[in-house]
Amino acid sequence: MTNIQRRKFLKYTGGSVALTGLAGCSGGGGSEETTEAGETTASEGETTASGGSGGDTINVGMVYALGGLGDKSFNDMAHRGVKQAAEKYDVEFQNAEPSGPSDFKTLQQRFAQSTSPDYDLICCIGFAQTSALKETAKQFPDQNFMLVDSTVDSDNVASYVFKEHEGSFQIGHLAGQITKMGFEAGAGKTNDAGKIGFVGGLEIPLIKKFQAGYMAGNKYAHEDNEVTAAYVGSWTDPAKGKEIALSMYDDGADIVYHGAGASGIGAFKAAQERGRFAVGVDADQSKSASEYKDVILASMVKRVDQAVATAVENVVNGSFKGGQINALGLEKNGVQPVLGQQLGSSVPDDVTAALEESRKAIIDGDITVPTKPGDV
Amino acid sequence: MNASDLPSSVRRLLGSLVDASVRERIAISVAALFASLLVGAVVIMAAGLVATCKEPFLALGGSSFCYDPWEVYYQLFVSPFLNDFNTALMLKETTLLLFTGLAVAVAFRAGLFNIGAQGQLVFGALGSALAVLWGAAFVPTGVVGSLVLIPFGLVVGAVVGGLYGAVPGLLKAYADANEVITTIMLNFVATNVAFYLVSTYFKDPASQSVETKSVPAVAQLKPVLGRFESTSFSVWALLTGLALVVVIYYLLFHTSFGYDMRISGIQPAAAAYGGVDAERLVVGSMVLSGALSGLAGAVYVLMVLGRWRTGIPAVGFDGITVSILASNNPLGVVPAAFLFGILKSGSLSISFALGVPKQLVGVLRGLIILFVAMPEFFRMVGLKLGVGDRQPVATDGGRPVEGGDDDE
Numbered sequence: 001m002t003n004i005q006r007r008k009f010l011k012y013t014g015g016s017v018a019l020t021g022l023a024g025c026s027g028g029g030g031s032e033e034t035t036e037a038g039e040t041t042a043s044e045g046e047t048t049a050s051g052g053s054g055g056d057t058i059n060v061g062m063v064y065a066l067g068g069l070g071d072k073s074f075n076d077m078a079h080r081g082v083k084q085a086a087e088k089y090d091v092e093f094q095n096a097e098p099s100g101p102s103d104f105k106t107l108q109q110r111f112a113q114s115t116s117p118d119y120d121l122i123c124c125i126g127f128a129q130t131s132a133l134k135e136t137a138k139q140f141p142d143q144n145f146m147l148v149d150s151t152v153d154s155d156n157v158a159s160y161v162f163k164e165h166e167g168s169f170q171i172g173h174l175a176g177q178i179t180k181m182g183f184e185a186g187a188g189k190t191n192d193a194g195k196i197g198f199v200g201g202l203e204i205p206l207i208k209k210f211q212a213g214y215m216a217g218n219k220y221a222h223e224d225n226e227v228t229a230a231y232v233g234s235w236t237d238p239a240k241g242k243e244i245a246l247s248m249y250d251d252g253a254d255i256v257y258h259g260a261g262a263s264g265i266g267a268f269k270a271a272q273e274r275g276r277f278a279v280g281v282d283a284d285q286s287k288s289a290s291e292y293k294d295v296i297l298a299s300m301v302k303r304v305d306q307a308v309a310t311a312v313e314n315v316v317n318g319s320f321k322g323g324q325i326n327a328l329g330l331e332k333n334g335v336q337p338v339l340g341q342q343l344g345s346s347v348p349d350d351v352t353a354a355l356e357e358s359r360k361a362i363i364d365g366d367i368t369v370p371t372k373p374g375d376v
Numbered sequence: 377m378n379a380s381d382l383p384s385s386v387r388r389l390l391g392s393l394v395d396a397s398v399r400e401r402i403a404i405s406v407a408a409l410f411a412s413l414l415v416g417a418v419v420i421m422a423a424g425l426v427a428t429c430k431e432p433f434l435a436l437g438g439s440s441f442c443y444d445p446w447e448v449y450y451q452l453f454v455s456p457f458l459n460d461f462n463t464a465l466m467l468k469e470t471t472l473l474l475f476t477g478l479a480v481a482v483a484f485r486a487g488l489f490n491i492g493a494q495g496q497l498v499f500g501a502l503g504s505a506l507a508v509l510w511g512a513a514f515v516p517t518g519v520v521g522s523l524v525l526i527p528f529g530l531v532v533g534a535v536v537g538g539l540y541g542a543v544p545g546l547l548k549a550y551a552d553a554n555e556v557i558t559t560i561m562l563n564f565v566a567t568n569v570a571f572y573l574v575s576t577y578f579k580d581p582a583s584q585s586v587e588t589k590s591v592p593a594v595a596q597l598k599p600v601l602g603r604f605e606s607t608s609f610s611v612w613a614l615l616t617g618l619a620l621v622v623v624i625y626y627l628l629f630h631t632s633f634g635y636d637m638r639i640s641g642i643q644p645a646a647a648a649y650g651g652v653d654a655e656r657l658v659v660g661s662m663v664l665s666g667a668l669s670g671l672a673g674a675v676y677v678l679m680v681l682g683r684w685r686t687g688i689p690a691v692g693f694d695g696i697t698v699s700i701l702a703s704n705n706p707l708g709v710v711p712a713a714f715l716f717g718i719l720k721s722g723s724l725s726i727s728f729a730l731g732v733p734k735q736l737v738g739v740l741r742g743l744i745i746l747f748v749a750m751p752e753f754f755r756m757v758g759l760k761l762g763v764g765d766r767q768p769v770a771t772d773g774g775r776p777v778e779g780g781d782d783d784e
Binding site for chain 2: 066094096097099100101102103105106109110112113114127128130131135139140150204205206
């Protein structure tokens, strides 16, 4: 065991030499810098062991979220990210899919303790891994981790979160404009009621961010527009998702936006039944769930693939920074509204122009998007 | 159903299983294991033929085989012993299954099919987590805190599991409700009530998942041995499990309560004639079974996760299979749980070392368990139907004439 620890120690300190130059950029991490500096001096002269000359293959471990690969959304996006990195650089990756929440820690530990290969980065996909990673990161202080959709305050964890509220603001802005105009495309038609709906999965802060941005964007489009919001209470209950969406449509809503995982498929079904519109989430669902493309107005795409690819790239370049929260917003297209593949072309130009304007305003800080529905 | 309804060939086959000696039964199990490996190898080859991969291990003519059965079995059975992490994973699974396997076995002995071990485990785990979180405020940190909190958590887990086990026991004893049905249904009740309680009242406010706060470090079962550092396995938990095996064995075969339980399981009418209070015995057995399941839940919280969290693995259901593999003998639970531990750890190694999909690994695990468990299962069916030469005799409590106490 001591031998293993020594190896990892050397590897890490090798990396931290490269880090110290960048430490200034991270800003405010006083304690981080001191620990890194301390360890660097401790292993002076030995850093050649893994100086990161670029010749070594970078090994990446992937621990996916519970939905698993093949979900056509969140996990597949992460998988795409690591594949992209593997095509570009000398990177090899190993996938691990948990069968339950109790597997997160086991899989993280399995990667972290491995010595052949010695994983340079472990990507933990999904907020559900947060509490497991808190412990694993503490147990393996020399191992680099990245976490998507949540934050762990540890020197060896780079957290990637998305400004879903910004992307949702744009969706709200789009929907708020469409609902006020006589819009007809594909299998849907608005009734000019100025009403839209939101279906969430679980009522947690992450999903409330979607709701808050959506509500704010809708209000930005037309001050007197209305939003009704409801939560399914599950990620995997399309029947209930459909029920909720149907009641919203029957109440006059023209467009329903979902942030409900697989339950959201029910909203698409409801839109087809009532001849209205729906908005997808995470991936471009007019493509990944193409049987509903005739009602999917747009999707709020979350570029999980970019987060993973960037983290791997940083490790390859020796610029990986732990203890940092990377918030991906509209400016780098970390989140972006993507119009549906069938309906997109029918959206009037003045609507898309207005969207482009609000996008710039958010990036420039002229519009501040709330993250809590109560603040809208 | 009666034995005489069966065709004579089936009766003879069941009869020979019932009449088999301990040594013969072990030989049957080992033979079944090898048979399952052979069938599994065919499955692996077939799956490898369909799959596409960069480097097939074998190419025959136009077709290529992606997965090497030898390599798969090597990872499955040998790798758990090669690396400390894998060994810890194996022993962790073994430890949890010792408790639930015992739980199901105890109920089985008393003639009760406790499918509710999972629900009792879920509640035991929740009770234990909440009790430790509550109690942490009153105890000092350090060794004293551990010595108070850990036993406290375990006892609360056992009590809660036992109380929840008493429900189907009472329903069976006083309302004649079939325990198979009630325990299955109570699993759902437990899972959903626990989910509701945690998400509404006991949730960690800092977390987005449905989970309680983390129990303090003093209350967690530590790995103890340095080689198992940074794993979720505690030697103490394993030793506790093994000690319980001995205790339950002693209880079943060397106490009058155990004697009553066993007779009730084999021949309830005879037990009643012999003065056993059937109602009390049913409730008592279910309480004991539930307490063992609850203990498994407590160990899960204090050793594995350090908190209660929704999505508890199906350790309670696996306990049923472990118990059948062990033919409901407490001592047999040890090797049966160990086999499950090896399979659990080995299948993780497979998915890491080889590109074999985890679904295929699941098929292999299922095959092995099915093959090994089936002879014992049919033997139990045979015993129930009363085929074979060594039929239980009602008046002497059903003990077969020959063989030691650990015969069954």
